[in-house]
Amino acid sequence: MPLADARAMIPVLEVIEADQPGDHALLEMIADWCDRFTPLVALDSPHGLFLDVTGVEHLFGGEAALCETIRAKITAQGFAVQCALAGTSAAARALAHYAPGTIALPGKEDEAIADLPVAALQLDGAIAHGLRRAGLKTIGQVAARARNELTARFGKAMVAHLDHALGRTEEPVSPLRPLPDFMAEHRFAEPVMTQEVILASLQNLAETLGEVLERHGQGAREMTAVFFRADGAVRRLGVQTGAPTREAAIITRLFRERLDSLADPLDAGFGFDLIRLEASCAQRQAEETPDFAADAQAEKEVAFLVDRLAARFGAQRVLRFQQQDTHIPEAACVAIPAQYATPAKAPWQMHRADKDAPQRPIRLLARPEPIEAPLALAPDSPPKRFRWRHVQHTVAHAEGPERIAMEWWRHQEPRLTRDYYRVEDEEGRRFWIYRDGLYDREIAAPQWYVHGVFA
C-alpha cells in the first residue's frame, strides 16, 4: 500500500523511515548475545538468526526448554520473536515464520512443514507465482510432485532449496564469527562486576582450557575472552602469542595486561553473567622437557615479554627487523610484528669495509627531506653547504657517491637514480644525503635530500 493511501485512511499515522543499517547492527548485537547459547550463530538477514544448537541443547534442559529460554529472554528485552527448531536451516526458517514454536523431530522435517504455505519456502517471486498458478498451495503439495517435473519447470536451484527444506540435503550456514577451536565458559548465578572476580574467573577458565589443550597436545596462538553483560551487551577482548601457548599463568597475565591497557575500561554495567574464553589458531604444541640451557630459557622469557607488550600496546607496535632482498634503503630493512617474525636465514648484509665508517645511517627518516643545496663546484660532486630544517651546514668531508638505481621492474614510470653521499659538517655531525636523479641525463636540476643521520 502506498504511503499516501495509508495516510488517507489514518491521518495521524506516524511515519518512520526504515533504518536498514541500524536494523542490521541491532541484529548483529542480538546475534552476539545469542552467542551464549552456542558459538555457531549465523545471520539470516534482514530479520532472522540461525543458531546451530547441535550438541548444546542438553545444557539447557532439552530442545523445547532451550527454545523457550531463548524466546523468553529475547522477549524480555523488548523484541517480538518467533522461534522453531528443525534439522535444516531452511526448514527451521519456514517453521519459525509460519508455525512458531514447532520443534521438528529429527528426520521428520518434511512432515512438519508439509502444511505450510508455499511462501514459507521464501522462493523467488516468479517461482512462487508459477506454483500458485499450478495450484500448488502448500509445501506438501509441491513436495509430492515428481522432481523432474519441478526441475523442468522451475529450475535446479528451486529443487535443491526444496530438498533442503524437507531435510533431505544439508546446507551449511556460515557463522557470524569463525568458530573457536576450544572454549571454556563460566556462568554466574549473580552477575559479577569487580575486576578481581573477572580476573579470577579468567584464570579458572585458562586453567580449564589449558587442560583441554594439553589433552589434545595443542596450544593456541589466539585467545579471546568474551564478556556477556546481563543487559545483553557483549564485549570481546583478544590476545595473541608468538608461539602456541596453554599455560594458564601466561594467558592470565596477558589478559591482565590487555585489561590494563584499555582506554575505556571494561564497562561491567550491571555485571557479567557469562564469561567465555575461546582459543583459536590452535597448533600442535609438543610436550616440553624442561630445558636447563640458559639461552633457551632466556628466549622463552623474551617471547613472553613480547606477548605481554603486544597485549598491552598492540602487536603492530612490538617489532623486529627483517632484511629484504633489495638495494632500496627504505625497503631493505623492514620492521614487522615480533610475534610473526621468523628467524633470519641469511646473515645481515654489511655494506662497509673493515675499519670503515658505517655506510648506512643509524636513524633513517620516514621520508627523505629536501635540502637547499647551492650548486656544487662540479654538477656531480656533493654540495659544499646545505640547509636542512632551517640550519645551515658546511660540509667538511664528503664521501661517495654510492649509486643506487631504482628497480625498473617494479614501477611503470621510471624512477630517478640516487647518488648517496656521506657528509660530515664542521661540528662532526654526519648525514646521509642523496641527489635525486643523474645530472643532465635524467633531470636538469636535481634535488638534494637528507635520508638519514649517522652516529
Added chain:
Amino acid sequence: MPPSAHLLASLRQTLAPFEPGRASVPLGHSGADAVLRGLRREALHEVHAGGPGHDAAACGFALGLAQRLCGDRTLLWIRQDFSALEHGEVYGGGLVEMGFNPARLILLRVDHAKDALKAAGDALSCKGLGAVVLEIYGEHKALDLTATRRLTLATARAGVSAVLLRLGAQADASAAETRWSVCASPSPTEDFGYPRFDAALARNRHGPTGRWIMEWNCDDGSFCEPRPSKIAADRFDLAAAPADRQAETEEFRRAG
C-alpha cells in the same frame, strides 16, 4: 646463623665477582675505563645530546653503551613515536654497520612517555633481556627522580641494564648511575673513520667525572681510543689530545 647458612653466605660472597650479571663491563676506552672502572651492569645509565643536532650521536653512543651492557642477549629499544618523526626511525641496516646484529633487537613503539616508562618497568623484570634502551623525547613530568629511581631498582632486581636516551631535553634530577652528554666530534682526517664522539661524563655516582673523545669500533663492538689527528701524528707522533684537558689536570670532582 647455622653453619650451613654461614658457609653458603661466605660462598656467595666469594662468587659474587664471578656472577655474570653483577660485574661491570669495560667500555674499551682506557681513559674512561680508568675513571669508571668499567660500566656497571644492572644499572641505569643516561645519555643526553650535548648540543642541538647531535641527537644521532647520542643515539649511537647509547647503542654503544647498550651493546656493551647486553652481551649477546636481546636488546629492547623503546622509543616514543614523536622521536621517530623528529630524528628518524632506528634503522636495521645502520645497526649492522655499527656492529650490532639487528636480529637481536626488539623495537617497541609507544605513544607517550608514561607508556614508555610502564613498558620499561615491565621489560626490566624480564631476565631474558640483556638491556633496555628507553628513548624519550622532550621533557615529561612522568620522568622525574622517582621514575628514574624506580627504573634503577628494577634494573637491580632482575639484572637487566637500562640506558635512558633523552633527546630534546635538559638534564634533570635523576637516579641514574652515570649521565653522559654526547656530541659528534669532527673527524681529524679527510677519510671517514669510526663514529667519533665527544663524550662528557657529566655525572658518576661512584666516582669522578671526565670528558673524552671516543670512537666506536664497529668491528669489535667496543669503544676505542680516537684515531690520532693527521697533524698531531705527523708533528709529534702522539695520540690526539683529549677534548677537555681540565678534567685531567684538575682534581676529580665528586658527583652525586
